[in-house]
Each structure stands twice: as C-alpha cells, then as structure tokens.
Amino acid sequence: MIKKSFYLASLFLCSLHLKAQEKISVAFIPMSFDEGVVSKMEVKIIQETIINSFVSSKRFTVVDRNNLESLEKEKKLQRTEAFMDSKESFKDGISKGASYLIEGNILGIKHTSKKDKWNSNVTIQLKVLDVSTGEIVTTESINSEPVGEAEDLKSIIKTHYSKDELKAQENRNQLINQPKDNSDASFKVALDRLTDNVKLFTGKNFPMRIEIVEWIGKGGKSLSAQKSGGNFKGPFKDFVIAAGSNLGINKGQLLDIVSRNTVNVGGKTIDRQQKIGTAWVFSVDDGNFSSATVIDGEKNIKKAVADKVTFGVLTK
CATH class of the missing domain: 2.40.10.410 (FlgT, C-terminal domain)
Structure with a gap:
C-alpha cells in the first residue's frame, strides 16, 4: 500500500474527534472502473469485498448499502447542468445519516501464470470525503500484496500465541501467499489479502x-x-x-x-x-x-x- 505522510494522518486524526466506543457512519459511492479492463462481475465482487471489510471491522455503521446503482444514477444526473444551481445535492441524499462518503476506483486487476501456477493482484484507490464539508479527507492506493509481521512483533507473537494458534497463523500465511492452480482461485485469495489491507486502511484512518x-x-x-x-x-x-x-x-x-x-x-x-x-x-x-x-x-x-x-x- 502507498503510505501517506504522518502529517496527513495527523490532520485526519484530529478531524475525526472520535470518542470511546463510538461507531462511525459511512456511505459508499459505487466504484469507478475501466470497462475495457475490468468485468462488471469483478467490480461487484471487489465492491462487496471492500464494504464487507468495513463492516467486519465492527467500527462502522454502513448506510445506503442496498441502493448503490440508483445512487450512481443520481450522482450522474446531478452532475448535469440542470442541477448546478440546485440547493439540494447528491451528497445530501446518499449521505443522510453518514459522516463520511467512501469513493472507490479499481485501478487494475492482474493475473499472472508461471509453470501452471497463478498469482493475482488487485489495486484500488479509496477516497474519504467529509459529508459536512465535502472536502477530501484522505486518499490512498491499496493493493492485495501480502503484508507480513514486523520483526519486532515476532518474539511477542511467540510469547503469547499457543502452538495451535501459531500453526493456524502459519497455515493461513501459506494459503494466501502460495500460487494457485487457476486464476479464479488466485483471484479469491487476492481478495482475502485485499480485505486485510483495507482493514489496515480503516484502522489507520478511522482510529478509535x-x-x-x-x-x-x-x-x-x-x-x-x-x-x-x-x-x-x-x-x-x-x-x-x-x-x-x-x-x-x-x-x-x-x-x-x-x-x-x-x-x-x-x-x-x-x-x-x-x-x-x-x-x-x-x-x-x-x-x-x-x-x-x-x-x-x-x-x-x-x-x-x-x-x-x-x-x-x-x-x-
């Protein structure tokens, strides 16, 4: 993942003013993509993967999840000249009850084969907008490359993990890092890694x-x-x-x-x-x-x- 400066992270942290044990309400705008590069099915799967990453972190309340297509049409409509002077905006509709809007862009999906084994990588861009101001709070490119544990954590992990937990962690690392027999299987594993990295994004940018x-x-x-x-x-x-x-x-x-x-x-x-x-x-x-x-x-x-x-x- 592309790391942002500590200064930007600090500004974002100050803007959130989070209190202990409060969930944050977010709304998702349908992802943009190049139709010549990414299929609609892949877009749907990636979009659901990102939303589920937010949901499974348990620190968000997701609104308007079931109206993505209609909201996208409304967004395009309100970009037309007829709505330029309107006091009502797309933001007001999609974000009712939400504090932040999450915009996504699929930058690329890559499948590579070597000796009949497949690896896949997904790259997306996430943009966070503050509903109250309409300003872009942060934007970051995230890919599905695996992120391992830092060296200073390995001794801590060995101290506090049981043998079964260490074995389970080792098995999962092998599962998500090893090449697969076909592109479908490698794409699925890439989505698992993408989920991990999106959670890192939410943890960094939406701290509790x-x-x-x-x-x-x-x-x-x-x-x-x-x-x-x-x-x-x-x-x-x-x-x-x-x-x-x-x-x-x-x-x-x-x-x-x-x-x-x-x-x-x-x-x-x-x-x-x-x-x-x-x-x-x-x-x-x-x-x-x-x-x-x-x-x-x-x-x-x-x-x-x-x-x-x-x-x-x-x-x-």
Whole structure:
C-alpha cells in the first residue's frame, strides 16, 4: 500500500474527534472502473469485498448499502447542468445519516501464470470525503500484496500465541501467499489479502479512542488507571482496555498509546495527541474488554504517569 505522510494522518486524526466506543457512519459511492479492463462481475465482487471489510471491522455503521446503482444514477444526473444551481445535492441524499462518503476506483486487476501456477493482484484507490464539508479527507492506493509481521512483533507473537494458534497463523500465511492452480482461485485469495489491507486502511484512518481501565503489575496485581500515580512504579507493561470483540478488537492488533492535552493556538483551543508508545493486544477477554502489552515506549509511559498526564490508546 502507498503510505501517506504522518502529517496527513495527523490532520485526519484530529478531524475525526472520535470518542470511546463510538461507531462511525459511512456511505459508499459505487466504484469507478475501466470497462475495457475490468468485468462488471469483478467490480461487484471487489465492491462487496471492500464494504464487507468495513463492516467486519465492527467500527462502522454502513448506510445506503442496498441502493448503490440508483445512487450512481443520481450522482450522474446531478452532475448535469440542470442541477448546478440546485440547493439540494447528491451528497445530501446518499449521505443522510453518514459522516463520511467512501469513493472507490479499481485501478487494475492482474493475473499472472508461471509453470501452471497463478498469482493475482488487485489495486484500488479509496477516497474519504467529509459529508459536512465535502472536502477530501484522505486518499490512498491499496493493493492485495501480502503484508507480513514486523520483526519486532515476532518474539511477542511467540510469547503469547499457543502452538495451535501459531500453526493456524502459519497455515493461513501459506494459503494466501502460495500460487494457485487457476486464476479464479488466485483471484479469491487476492481478495482475502485485499480485505486485510483495507482493514489496515480503516484502522489507520478511522482510529478509535479507547480508555485504559487498569494496569497489571508484578504477580498479576492490578491497579486502576485512575490510581496509577503515586507510589506505583510499574512495570507499565500489561494493561486492560475498555474495548473487546464488540468493537472488532482482535488478538494481535496494534495500538498507539497517546498522551492528550489542549494547546492554545491563535486564541483557539486545540486538542493535541502525541504518540508515546505502542502496544499489542494479546487477549480479547470478551465483548467489552481486552488485554494488551507495551512493546515500545515503556519509559515514556512511566514518565507520563508520574507527570499525571492524561493518556489512552488509539486503535490502528
């Protein structure tokens, strides 16, 4: 995937103003594509794959999902000269109840064969528009190339995964990375990888702000986050967050640990969030709670606690 600058991501993050455990309402505009390159059936499958990626993340409410064709006709109609001066817009119709519009463009589908084995790759572009302003918040090209685990996560995974979980992960990696016997099978696997990468896109661009409930000290002793100052010296390693499977939190998910404060700029009060560490979810306890471990920034977190700085986590 093409990565955007940290500056753009920060602007987008500030624009969302997400509160803990709130779902975001989005609407999808039918995908654009080159009819000479992509079949209508492929378009439909890819479009449904992207929508399902948003839905399965459990952090979105999707509106107008069953009216894509009629909405596309309405969009084309309102681009005509007769509607240029109208106070009502296509955006008003499609986005009723939605905070963001998601536009998609299929850039290409590639099937390659080598020694009777097939590989497929799908490349799309997703564009996010703010309904209230009509502005493009972010745009990104996403392909179906596999994204492996970072090196610093491998030891954490081995520590917290059972043998069965490690084996299941290895089997899935082989399934989605190995060439297939025909193009249909390789296309299906490419869609599975595309789903993973779209979820990375949603995690980065639609983060959820989640509260830390408690820290887990030595010997499993717990301490509420509100009382973690004073004589408590840590280690600030394992903690519990107020989000679980109901909000799509998954074992192995990365979290940004961020400090929060307000600054005055030009007479305006602006919320400022600064990343001070990274954590990794090692257990989804139930629908409402999960446990995570710090993999980077423990010293920064300890200092933030000592300084009584307000902080929490953002999903990625």
